[in-house]
Amino acid sequence: MKVEIIVIGDELLIGQVIDTNSAWMAVELNKQGWDVTRVTTISDEAHDIEEAISSAFSRVDIVLMTGGLGPTSDDVTKPVLCRYFGGKMIFDQTVYEQNLRYFANRGLAMNESTRRQAEVPDVCTVISNPVGTAPIMWFEHQNKILVAMPGVPHEMRVAMKGDVLQRLREHVGDNDVVMHRTLMVFRNTESGLSERLTQFESTLPSSIKLAYLPMPGVVRLRLTARGNDSSIIQKILDEKAAILHEILGKDIFCDEDTTLAGALGQLLQQRGLTLATAESCTGGNIAHEITAVAGSSQYFKGAVVAYSNEVKHNVLGVSDELLLQHGAVSRPVVECMSEALLHVMGVDCAIATSGIAGPGGGTADKPVGTVWMAVRCGNKLAVECGHFAGSRSYIIERATQRSIMMLIDLLIEC
Amino acid sequence: MKVEIIVIGDELLIGQVIDTNSAWMAVELNKQGWDVTRVTTISDEAHDIEEAISSAFSRVDIVLMTGGLGPTSDDVTKPVLCRYFGGKMIFDQTVYEQNLRYFANRGLAMNESTRRQAEVPDVCTVISNPVGTAPIMWFEHQNKILVAMPGVPHEMRVAMKGDVLQRLREHVGDNDVVMHRTLMVFRNTESGLSERLTQFESTLPSSIKLAYLPMPGVVRLRLTARGNDSSIIQKILDEKAAILHEILGKDIFCDEDTTLAGALGQLLQQRGLTLATAESCTGGNIAHEITAVAGSSQYFKGAVVAYSNEVKHNVLGVSDELLLQHGAVSRPVVECMSEALLHVMGVDCAIATSGIAGPGGGTADKPVGTVWMAVRCGNKLAVECGHFAGSRSYIIERATQRSIMMLIDLLIEC
Numbered sequence: 135m136k137v138e139i140i141v142i143g144d145e146l147l148i149g150q151v152i153d154t155n156s157a158w159m160a161v162e163l164n165k166q167g168w169d170v171t172r173v174t175t176i177s178d179e180a181h182d183i184e185e186a187i188s189s190a191f192s193r194v195d196i197v198l199m200t201g202g203l204g205p206t207s208d209d210v211t212k213p214v215l216c217r218y219f220g221g222k223m224i225f226d227q228t229v230y231e232q233n234l235r236y237f238a239n240r241g242l243a244m245n246e247s248t249r250r251q252a253e254v255p256d257v258c259t260v261i262s263n264p265v266g267t268a269p270i271m272w273f274e275h276q277n278k279i280l281v282a283m284p285g286v287p288h289e290m291r292v293a294m295k296g297d298v299l300q301r302l303r304e305h306v307g308d309n310d311v312v313m314h315r316t317l318m319v320f321r322n323t324e325s326g327l328s329e330r331l332t333q334f335e336s337t338l339p340s341s342i343k344l345a346y347l348p349m350p351g352v353v354r355l356r357l358t359a360r361g362n363d364s365s366i367i368q369k370i371l372d373e374k375a376a377i378l379h380e381i382l383g384k385d386i387f388c389d390e391d392t393t394l395a396g397a398l399g400q401l402l403q404q405r406g407l408t409l410a411t412a413e414s415c416t417g418g419n420i421a422h423e424i425t426a427v428a429g430s431s432q433y434f435k436g437a438v439v440a441y442s443n444e445v446k447h448n449v450l451g452v453s454d455e456l457l458l459q460h461g462a463v464s465r466p467v468v469e470c471m472s473e474a475l476l477h478v479m480g481v482d483c484a485i486a487t488s489g490i491a492g493p494g495g496g497t498a499d500k501p502v503g504t505v506w507m508a509v510r511c512g513n514k515l516a517v518e519c520g521h522f523a524g525s526r527s528y529i530i531e532r533a534t535q536r537s538i539m540m541l542i543d544l545l546i547e548c
Numbered sequence: 549m550k551v552e553i554i555v556i557g558d559e560l561l562i563g564q565v566i567d568t569n570s571a572w573m574a575v576e577l578n579k580q581g582w583d584v585t586r587v588t589t590i591s592d593e594a595h596d597i598e599e600a601i602s603s604a605f606s607r608v609d610i611v612l613m614t615g616g617l618g619p620t621s622d623d624v625t626k627p628v629l630c631r632y633f634g635g636k637m638i639f640d641q642t643v644y645e646q647n648l649r650y651f652a653n654r655g656l657a658m659n660e661s662t663r664r665q666a667e668v669p670d671v672c673t674v675i676s677n678p679v680g681t682a683p684i685m686w687f688e689h690q691n692k693i694l695v696a697m698p699g700v701p702h703e704m705r706v707a708m709k710g711d712v713l714q715r716l717r718e719h720v721g722d723n724d725v726v727m728h729r730t731l732m733v734f735r736n737t738e739s740g741l742s743e744r745l746t747q748f749e750s751t752l753p754s755s756i757k758l759a760y761l762p763m764p765g766v767v768r769l770r771l772t773a774r775g776n777d778s779s780i781i782q783k784i785l786d787e788k789a790a791i792l793h794e795i796l797g798k799d800i801f802c803d804e805d806t807t808l809a810g811a812l813g814q815l816l817q818q819r820g821l822t823l824a825t826a827e828s829c830t831g832g833n834i835a836h837e838i839t840a841v842a843g844s845s846q847y848f849k850g851a852v853v854a855y856s857n858e859v860k861h862n863v864l865g866v867s868d869e870l871l872l873q874h875g876a877v878s879r880p881v882v883e884c885m886s887e888a889l890l891h892v893m894g895v896d897c898a899i900a901t902s903g904i905a906g907p908g909g910g911t912a913d914k915p916v917g918t919v920w921m922a923v924r925c926g927n928k929l930a931v932e933c934g935h936f937a938g939s940r941s942y943i944i945e946r947a948t949q950r951s952i953m954m955l956i957d958l959l960i961e962c
Contacts, residue, residue: 417839425831
């Protein structure tokens, strides 16, 4: 089944907010075996909203919409939907009372514009929103469905996981199964991989697609299979994944679709090792990536963000001589920081970074983007100097991913 | 001038990758005074690509496209563009030689599919890509422009900042100026604010729009003005912002559009104060948010991510008695962690967190989402227990934002 998503909001079209809703919805819809075939992001303008709905319904029968349901004057979605589906606005007492309770529970007073949240088109089924004040609206007309949900990610997710997916399942009765298998590969470029897999690709049946999803230093290989028997699909995916393992060997460092930190966590857990980080320019981002993984407290002990030299000295015991002689951004300092972690944090493995994320602070010798990275597993050590080009956030992100990758590499080779 | 963006990639429509390109492009286009009126995300299918281009050109004259230009078999964009603009594919020797150098510089070998990167339609102007192998293609037909760029964010950004924006400026010669002014407000709901500003909104001329951009605990008020004289627009925005300051007083905690960490950084810098964080469940995310701000080394000294009790004890000196008696997730422990920072890190201000981000680790007493947060400025202390509902990443994010907000609140009231 095909679904289109319409995302409404001026804040998205001026780039103030990044749309994460549609990606999340796509993952949930895929799990049902449904495909998102298009995402259209438009402004809070009546004409654009109407046109986008008509256009989407010319291609698909199900449209999910997020955003444009706030109580303030820049939101026009509700009246547009009402007109589009040929209804009139009515006051929904149930929504009103629920919102009264919502405000009372938070010790807030209700005002006129919050009161208007209870106005809904009489041609929709109202689905209650347990975590916000904007009602979710289900429209059904000539076998086409439109569901309008709030743009606040948490509210949309609760709505989807609650009634919306369940109602869609009931409505379509679709049994098609789509399954993915993702292998994470390093030490290969996208095009190098493509060449190594030419023969493999030529043997794939038409029900299986292979996609290459590159990011710096990593290519995710995603096999997608579709059919009506999940156990057969599972078996085919297992077989194809096994062949990829034969071809690519140790270049596959993880057998599922996760973050680099997730892949590192699996390796640490398999080997019963613990980890800590000492971060200067990455500012805690490595620790954040690692602790974003559920269960990371099993192997992650902690981090020292040593943004100033005092902290490098006082907490990590990096000597003033070393800092003076080589500068904070240097091989000896990251080696020392990584070693200090083994003692200060009592861990088996360590990651340390020191660099210049910019935009200021660069010199001719050590320009912005210079990042020294050291990783350790016991007495095994790998050190690298990265030269990353781009914005501050890009440099932090690249140094984070690269240093995690360095430790994965060290562990794979151990 | 109106621009539409078309984003191509199956990986986006299955939610594996979040599109950040269009938001970034929108910000850059806005700075030129141009509006992004629609973003359409589609799959790597020839038919979808063709239809999306035709549809976009029925509404606007300029279309920017990202993605679908990789060397592997799931990318079909180039032949589609060639057919759409009525050309034929040719081999571009300049692109080929540049890619040869690109590979040589990285010590990589070129293969057949990389060689194909040098094939381009003969009806486009090729813009060189200094940071990747996919050429940027500029199509111009009957006064309509389409620019196809790689989907890798860094490559797209370099292309935009380099030739693409400059060529667009030359092409359109548009002098319309659009300016934004954003005020960050707390202690108000979106609807409460809307009520307080009814009178203000009624006095706004039609050339100025007011938008409410809510996120948990904060509403951004964005004034947008358009015209041909930037000094007049600037003056009007200044006047309107001043009136908002009169109405909202200390509820406005920042005068520009930044992150909460950026707003906190401004307050710290204005007052010459330094900061450190001690993080358990937020796992370094507060430090990451703070160090994402350029210049944060001026006021941020460092952080201790105390994920295990050993680190809370060994590095921060939280006593085993306190941990045993109250548990790590408790008021006394976060108070103690925040106080320890003043000594260990030698700072004026501190943020400390300890909580249960889930999905495991919750108890009846302290369910998942329970987060104790303490903030300090010298001997002024504020402590709060948050109860956040949602996924692990949502709980970490909410606790991060809330604790930064608590310190802003403490500083504003000092």
